[in-house]
Structures are given as structure tokens and as C-alpha cells.
Amino acid sequence: MQTFRMNASFLPAFMEALKRWGTLVAPVERGAGTYVLQAIDDVSLARPDALRTILPFKKLLLKPRFAMLERRDGGRTEEVFDNDMGPIVYFGAHACDIHALEILDLIYMTDYVDPYYRRNRERLTVVGYGCMPDEYCFCESLGTETVERGFDVFLTPLGDRFLVTVCSARGDDIVRANPELFEPASRADTRDYLKRLQEREQSFSLAMDVTDLPYVLELKREDPVWDEVGKKCLCCGSCSMVCPTCACFNVVDERPELGRAVRARTWDACLYRDYATVAGGHNFRADRADRVRNRYYHKQEAFVREFGKPSCVGCGRCIENCPTGINVVEVFKYVRGEL
Ligand code: SF4
Numbered sequence: 001m002q003t004f005r006m007n008a009s010f011l012p013a014f015m016e017a018l019k020r021w022g023t024l025v026a027p028v029e030r031g032a033g034t035y036v037l038q039a040i041d042d043v044s045l046a047r048p049d050a051l052r053t054i055l056p057f058k059k060l061l062l063k064p065r066f067a068m069l070e071r072r073d074g075g076r077t078e079e080v081f082d083n084d085m086g087p088i089v090y091f092g093a094h095a096c097d098i099h100a101l102e103i104l105d106l107i108y109m110t111d112y113v114d115p116y117y118r119r120n121r122e123r124l125t126v127v128g129y130g131c132m133p134d135e136y137c138f139c140e141s142l143g144t145e146t147v148e149r150g151f152d153v154f155l156t157p158l159g160d161r162f163l164v165t166v167c168s169a170r171g172d173d174i175v176r177a178n179p180e181l182f183e184p185a186s187r188a189d190t191r192d193y194l195k196r197l198q199e200r201e202q203s204f205s206l207a208m209d210v211t212d213l214p215y216v217l218e219l220k221r222e223d224p225v226w227d228e229v230g231k232k233c234l235c236c237g238s239c240s241m242v243c244p245t246c247a248c249f250n251v252v253d254e255r256p257e258l259g260r261a262v263r264a265r266t267w268d269a270c271l272y273r274d275y276a277t278v279a280g281g282h283n284f285r286a287d288r289a290d291r292v293r294n295r296y297y298h299k300q301e302a303f304v305r306e307f308g309k310p311s312c313v314g315c316g317r318c319i320e321n322c323p324t325g326i327n328v329v330e331v332f333k334y335v336r337g338e339l
């Protein structure tokens, strides 16, 4: 890992330079206070200071809907590369996003490698950007508030300059190809970086106690709290769609027009009523309470048992976007009997 300093006024030139490594995708303001991840040519549109985009970066790896196979009448079934997005530079990844990317890698590239995911993942360049938490962030509770790997370059704003951390061979290439933008980091840069970290640590207002959580959940499997949350949850799936680590998908065969058939893959959510319906019509999680519990247990119990850490990074998107105000931190406080 190497560190440099970059003058803040060089940011547009840096973003221009990044285009050599792929399509530049950055947070862009869609409406007042609403941000989306979007491919940009005009770098002045980028808003890396935006805390959350509505949909997270997972859409850069797997589109919400894409065709996998196609067949025309009388022809052969052909593989289609609808999901291949080419090299992408994801600019503005926060520490929790980079942790979420690592979780998606575990899901999609551990036992069974997902070729659709892998093709985009291998061509993804990740440029991180330091953030300050708002009232929905609780990454600090999950240990995802800082990041030491999983990115190519990371920019931490320090007023009139950035501390630039380089963490990969590709990041090294980016810095070497643009020597006019960087200079070695000084002791003052390191001092200000540590000061910023301290300020950031003190800015968290939301926290979740994760001590022994998988064990607590094991004990609370039949707790009435799940019925209570189930009554409040609409099972609309918004929390899953906006979650950077939710990875459920469905595969459907469609006939978009006469003489043409397509096998498509779409984002799905375990909260949807029919998600656990199997051939013959039996639904393993017909009750809303069961579906809600399943989502929480998958993130904080099953994933921990399988991979040694939860599959929630504390980004706060599900809290901000739930139409009925379900708050994951409060749910776990209820589970622990603290509310
Ligand atoms: S966003 Fe809220 S209401 Fe919708 S499925 Fe998630 S928890 Fe339930």
C-alpha cells in the first residue's frame, strides 16, 4: 500500500485520466438530495461526496434484468452477452461499498463461480472516496467503516488536498501514468488524515450491538418479535433492491415476440411472496413473518456461520428506503429485549 497527496483542484484531471481504464461511473444528482450511479463523460457531474446512491454498485456487475440465452424459431439456442458491460471505473466507492463488494465476491465467486458476475468484476476498477456518516449509517458497528483492501485507489478528502492510497497493481498504473497529479504524502498529510478519522469516528449517531448476535438469533428463532415485524413489513422488496449485498435472483423464460424466446435473469428478493414456492405449489415461507426472519437470519446468522462475518455492511440504505419505517438496528434491539 502506498500513499500520495493530490491537490483538490486536480480532481477533474484525475477523473479524466481514469477514463483510460474504462467507462467512468460516478454518483450524479438526480433530484434534490437524490443520487444515482451513472456513466458520465462530463466529469463536473460527479458527486463523490454523495453519501448514498439509490441503487448501489451491484448494478454495475449484474444488471437488474439481462438475457442469458436466446433462440429464434428454426435456429440454435445462442448465448447472449447482454450483461457484459466492458471495463468500468467505479468512482466514489465508500468503505462500506468496498466491503460489500468483497461480500458479493464471496457469494458469486467462492464455490460456484458466476460467469456473468465474474466477467464484469474482473474488469472493474474501484476508486474509493472518504465519506462522513449521516443518521442512517452504522458501518462502524460492523467494522466496515474503514477499508484496507479491495480497491485500486482511495481518495480521502483533507480540505485543499486528498490523501491518495494505492492498493493494487492497477492503482499503481493509474498513479504512474499521471505523475503530474501526485506527490509523496507528507507528515502533515498523515496527521490530518488521522485527525479526520477521529472526527469521523465521533460522527456516528447510530450503532448496533453485534456481540454474539448469531447465537442470540439462534435463541430467538421463535420469538414473537418476528410476527410483529412481519405485520409491519409490506414485503415490497425495496430493502433488498437497494441493499449492496442482497444477491437473490430469478431465471425466467420469455417469448417477447412470436418466433423468439429468451432466457433472462432478474434481481429477486427473498421477501417476495412467491420466492420460496417450489414445483407443486408449496411455499416454504408463505408467511410474511417467515420471510422477514429469513432475511435477517441470512445476513446476521447464516452468512456469519458460512463466511465468518455478517453480510450487512451498515450502509443504512434499507432504513432510508423502507416505506413503513422498519429499522434494522431497532429490530435487533427488540430481539435483544432492549426496546
Ligand atoms: S422495505 Fe420495509 S416494507 Fe419493504 S420489504 Fe423491506 S422491510 Fe418490508
Ligand code: SF4
Pocket: 239, 242, 243, 244, 245, 246, 299, 311, 312, 313, 314, 315, 316, 317, 318, 319, 328
Ligand atoms: S441490510 Fe441494510 S444496512 Fe445492511 S448492507 Fe443491506 S441495505 Fe445496508
